[in-house]
Amino acid sequence: MLHGSFPPPIALGAGRAAVRPTVSEAARAIEALAPLSLAESWDRPGLQLGDPQAHLSTVVVALDPSPAAVTLALARGAELLVTHHPLFLEPLHRLDLSTPQGRKIRDLLCGGVAVYAAHTNLDRARGGVNDRLAARLGLEEVEDLGAEPDGRPALGRVGRLATPRRLGEFAREAARALGAPTARVVGDPDRRVERVAVCGGSGASLWPAAREAGAQVLVTGDVRHHAALDAREAGMALVDVGHATGERVAVEILAGVVRDWGEAAKRGVRVEVLEVQEPWSPVPIS
Secondary structure, three states: OEOOOOOOOOOOOOOOOOOOOEHHHHHHHHHHHOOHHHOOOOOOOEEEEOOOOOEOOEEEEEOOOOHHHHHHHHHOOOOEEEEOOOOOOOOOOOOOOOOHHHHHHHHHHHHOOEEEEOOHHHHHOOOOHHHHHHHHOOEEEEEEOOOOOOOOOOOOEEEEEEEEEEHHHHHHHHHHHHOOOOOEEEOOOOOEEEEEEEOOOOOHHHHHHHHHOOOOEEEEOOOOHHHHHHHHHOOOEEEEOOHHHHOHHHHHHHHHHHHHHHHHOOOOOEEEEOOOOOOOOOOOOO
């Protein structure tokens, strides 16, 4: 995996054809919004696979480097797959082509598809995932959810609703605003909420920070049983809209960055987006 700044593209001499855009140029455009230095220490954003100097004509953007994303990239002849979740979070000790991960890596390499991820750096970034979620929820007077000792933006955001709501009503509105088919709610549906915290993905661990910031509710995903119990006992409400649903905005942001970069530079780069879906579906029992 490659991290850090990319070298500038090599300029062609006068009278020669313009330099075609490269993977490294697209990476720099993303990192202008979400520098790698914003990532959590355990995270592995940046170029995950491929040649940084490979030329681009088509980019596929997806939430995950899933088989569906790889299939779409290969079908479209894409040279770059941009995702929110990294292909590699843990060290790769072996490349076993009989495993799903091994087959994806083989297909990407054989197809000439580079993989780039912007993960917790995009979550923290100004104008990134959590700022977009706060705007989507209609929050005003938005600020960081807690202060980071190193001066980086926090992972979460907190703000105020223009008009206070009952928790149940707010949960329904939040689900609609974020495109969630349903939402799990911790807390009394009739309680009044005005100050709201939000963290895309799996942010239930931030509920103590949200309560300290004066929020009555935290909107996030992947809330576990014991986190829900602890929050409820402390009088903190939670709205779980799902991990993928809460990070759908990451795909919107990344696709927008790549499109804007390509259009501004008149590079003619085509961008295709894989629709974000939760990995499970509710099953009716009656």
